[in-house]
Amino acid sequence: MLQEIILAGFGGQGVMSMGQLLAYAGLEEEKHVSWIPSYGPEMRGGTANCSVTISDEEVSSPIITEPDTLIVLNRPSLEKFEQDVKPGGRLLINSSMIDIPSQRQDLKVLKIPAAELAQEKLGNTRVSNMIILGAFIELTQAVTLESVIGALKKVLPEYRHNLIPLNRQALEIGVMLAKESI
Amino acid sequence: MKTVYDRPETLTSSKTHYCPGCTHGIIHRLVAEVIDELGVREETIGVSPVGCSVLAYNYFNVDMQQAAHGxxxxxxxxxxxxxxQKIVFTYQGDGDLAAIGTAEIVHVAARGEKITTIFVNNTIYGMTGGQMAPTTLLNQVSMTSPEGRTAIPQGYPIRVSEMLATLDGAAYIARVSVHNPQEVSKAKQAIKKAFELQMAGIGFTFVEILSTCPTNWGYTPKESLKWLVDNMIPVYPLGVKKMPEER
Amino acid sequence: MAKVLMKGNEALGEAAIRAGCRYFFGYPITPQNEIPQYLAKHLPEVGGVFVQAESEIAAINMVYGAAGAGARVMTSSSGPGISLKQEGISYIAAAELPCVIVNMQRGGPGLGGIQPAQSDYFQAVKGGGHGDYKLLVLAPASVQEMADLMEKAFDLADEYRNPVMILGDGILGQMMEAVEFKEEKKTSQMEKPWATTGAKGRKPNLINSLFLDPLELEKHNLHLQQKYDRMAKEVLWENYKTDDAELVLVGYGSSARIAKAVVDQARVQGIKAGLFRPISLFPFPKNALQEACKCAHNVLTVEMSLGQLVEDVRYNLEFKVPVHLYGRVGGMVPTTRAVLEEVKRLVNGDQGVETHENCL
Incomplete structure (x- = not known):
């Protein structure tokens, strides 16, 4: 299995940490992983993106130019990256922030109103991105939900571990949503 | 018979390359005497600069590192x-310290590094043949200020001691001269104070020593000493510019 | 020790501490800031010293002082900062002091950009500053290899009393991959009787690069050259599917990772492609390159420069095989698709040069 993912959004939307969680989760499963961030001034309020590779074999090139999956949290990211996705690839759109359709006809698209769902079901929009991440892992089976939870335990400092149940709930909402979409 | 005057152990037996009448030799000796008197020759590491004193490593009988300009x-x-725990000193001239090495001297003082800098100010680039230095006086003739230095556009002389004394990290800053035996004695006291304060771990210590360059100034050694007194001291007043508070 | 996920820059910092480095002098510049940041936090925990200098120039001269004083010491920077350090690097090489210098390359020339590049290759492998001198140059291609090469870098520096450069790029520095640090081995560092430690009970030591007598300076240069010749045995490289390769890709660092993916894709399409990856850039693994290219009709360097590595590849292949270049610059990274297109173009244009006798 080789899964190449690009995650993109505004700085502060959590795309970097989503990507890192995936990489950590892959590592939990003893897969080969890499994570490359965009860096520099664009991080400060502009668009941010990262590339994540999860593979059963050694990652030859960690630099992703044609992702299997694109996850976009804002409109500029959709416009910037959608033409790069592999033919027949997957596109996850945060429809809370993106009100235009994809220009690609060949992609498997899932629109997720992440902020509305997070507000409605959890009363907390800060875990919106975890709903999208939950949908991603259900659709691709790139890593398991338990691995993501395991990664959270490693990434979050001990005093933030009280947030793990909330994150799990958000992930599960995403998983359900993905199941229903199939 | 009692020996009353000998070469300090901290000086090697090498003959120096300095010009007749140059005061580098006196200053070397003062530093060496201080190191001898403090009994720290085997604990001292010196840094020689680029300029006339580039070969100082041949003269100081201590571990030495030769540094790039400034x-x-x-x-x-x-x-x-x-x-x-060792005693570390730099020995630098005015071109080295006050032009190309301005950033380094300012920041070593700002950090309060526990080292001692011996700054030999003779208002000229000696080694390269008498070019204008950052400390060259107004109206002073040099190879690159042939009509005499003008404030605009060539710039004013820099008073390094006063400048460094504004920095909180500097513990001891003094300007001395070696133009007569009384001043030589005071200069030695200042150097000793600087080393002692370094050894006490107080902070950055700095002694500026007004010096002559008969060769590039174009005076005899004796005239040079008079020129120093008449022209340099009014611009570069002697004295302690900063002293650590008594504790 | 278990595998952990780390940025390349952080892995370098951790590996340096494990290699016994206790002194770091540096100045901020993107994209290597995680190295000084990591060391600012973790060096004091092991009794080490981190100093943020007033400039790159000051930083490398602090390295000179600390190395002369006998310490394991390093600095890191990127393009413009490495240019500023060249004065000190020349002095360090001339005075034969051991130290490690990291260059996380970014796009140039001038202020350039902050995205990854490999356009400091010449500067790294040909000396970089004034005078005849060489650095040992190591080019890792993964976070794991960064960690592995760090200790080697310090050991080589001590053994040859020579600065060692780790030549990375913005991708390698910023990228997170799994890394496993070897169990802390008790590093027995070499004695340094030449260091300035205070002349207690011995003659004074001198750290110096000034030789006013031309004959003396020539002797010193010849001594240095002999040392650089001795380094030839330190060559490091990786071969990937080169045994029967008719087209050999050559790249180092991040570019080699891309080239490796291209080899796999080309093989799927029936093209006999392989990758030769020099890990030591100086000394250059000449014999290994020639061996890897023994069946090659064409060689293609993949680099983030408009042709630097390619010159050394041509030279080291003694111009026996056509060597081509695929280069992107300014922070642009070659894509596997574009490199693969270039591979196909070369293979299609291949007139089937005479078969090499020693080819499989």
Whole structure:
């Protein structure tokens, strides 16, 4: 299995940490992983993106130019990256922030109103991105939900571990949503 | 028979390359005497600069590192951080310290590195043949200010001691001269104070020593000493510019 | 020790501490800031010293001082900062002091950009500053290899009393991959009787690069050259599917990772492609390159420069095989698709040069 993912959004939307969680989760499963961030001034309020590779074999090139999956949290990211996705690839759109359709006809698209769902079901929009991440892992089976939870335990400092149940709930909402979409 | 005058152990027996009448020799001796008197020759590491005193490593009988132009304070920082219990000094001229090495001297003082800098100010680039230095006086003739230095556009002379004394990290800053025996004695006291304060771990210590350059000034050694008194001291007043508070 | 996920820059910092480095002098510049940041936090925990200098120039001269004083010491920077350090690097090489210098390359020339590049290759492998001198140059291609090469870098520096450069790029520095640090081995560092430690009970030591007598300076240069010749045995490289390769890709660092993916894709399409990856850039693994290219009709360097590595590849292949270049610059990274297109173009244009006798 080789899964190449690009995650993109505004700085502060959590795309970097989503990507890192995936990489950590892959590592939990003893897969080969890499994570490359965009860096520099664009991080400060502009668009941010990262590339994540999860593979059963050694990652030859960690630099992703044609992702299997694109996850976009804002409109500029959709416009910037959608033409790069592999033919027949997957596109996850945060429809809370993106009100235009994809220009690609060949992609498997899932629109997720992440902020509305997070507000409605959890009363907390800060875990919106975890709903999208939950949908991603259900659709691709790139890593398991338990691995993501395991990664959270490693990434979050001990005093933030009280947030793990909330994150799990958000992930599960995403998983359900993905199941229903199939 | 009792020996009353001999070469300090901290000076090697090498003959120096300095010109007749140059005061580098006196200053070398003062530094060496102080190191002898403090009994720290085997604990001392010196840094020689680029300029007339580039070969100082041949004359000081201690471990030495030769530094790039202006970088002696950075080199000394590296040494002192590795050997915080040793005594580290730099020996630098005015071109080296006050032009190309301005950033290094300012920041070594700002960090309060526990080193001692001996700053020999003779208002000229000696080694390269008498070019204008950052400390060259107004109206002073040099190879690159043939009509005499003008404030605009060539700039004013820099009073390094006063400038460094504004920095909180500097513990002891003094300007002395070696134009007569009384001043030589005071200069030695200042150098000793600087080394003692370094050894006490107080902070950065700095002694500026007004010096002559008969060769490039175009005067006899005796005339040079008079020129120093008449022209340099009014611009570069002697005295202690900063002293650590008594504790 | 278990595998952990780390940025390349952080892995370098951790590996340096494990290699016994206790002194770091540096100045901020993107994209290597995680190295000084990591060391600012963790060096004091092991009794080490971190100094943020007033400039790159001051930083490298602090390295000179600390190395002369006998310490394991390093600095890191990127393009413009490495240019500023060249004065000190020349002095360090001339005075034969051991130290490690990291260059996380970014796009140039001038202020350039902050995205990854490999356009400092010449500067790294040909000396970089004034005078005849060489650095040992190591080019890792993964976070794991960064960690592995760090200790080697310090050991080589001590053994040859020579600065060692780790030549990375913005991708390698910023990228997170799994890394496993070897169990802390008790590093027995070499004695340094030449260091300035205070002349207690011995003659004074001198750290110096000034030789006013031309004959003396020539002797010193010849001594240095002999040392650089001795380094030839330190060559490091990786071969990937080169045994029967008719087209050999050559790249180092991040570019080699891309080239490796291209080899796999080309093989799927029936093209006999392989990758030769020099890990030591100086000394250059000449014999290994020639061996890897023994069946090659064409060689293609993949680099983030408009042709630097390619010159050394041509030279080291003694111009026996056509060597081509695929280069992107300014922070642009070659894509596997574009490199593969270039591979196909070369293979299609291949007139089937005479078969090499020693080819499989």
């Amino acid at each position: 970088r002696a304070p950075a080199v000394a920082t590296g040494i002192k951080r590795v050997h915080p």
